[in-house]
Every structure is written in structure tokens, then in C-alpha cells.
Amino acid sequence: MDSCRSPKAQTNKIMIPVFDKASSELRRMFVFQERVYSGKKKKKKKKKKKKKKKKKKK
Numbered sequence: 001m002d003s004c005r006s007p008k009a010q011t012n013k014i015m016i017p018v019f020d021k022a023s024s025e026l027r028r029m030f031v032f033q034e035r036v037y038s039g040k041k042k043k044k045k046k047k048k049k050k051k052k053k054k055k056k057k058k
Helices: 007-021 024-038
Strands: none
Touching: none
16 A cells, blocks of 8 residues: 555656657657756757859859
């Protein structure tokens, strides 16, 4: 009946093997969720648009 008293210990035993077997895509999802819930935002890199220079014809 120890599992009823400490539900956290029970969930940890269940979750750890699931994480070990998880694919890279699932791990990315979990990392994303952690960032969202913790409030840390990943800075987006701004893409610089390259202007094409037209050569003048003589």
C-alpha cells in the first residue's frame, strides 16, 4: 500500500522506461513542452533576405 501513499514514486517508475524508449521526435515534443511551461522562449533567428543585383546591359 506504499504506492497509494506516494503516487509520485509510482509515476516515476512508470515514466522512466517510456522516456528511454521514446524516439527523437517524442523527446523534441517533451523538450518543447518543458520550455513552454517553464516560460523560456527560444529566440528565433531572423533570416536576412539577399537582394539580387541586376547587371546593367551595355
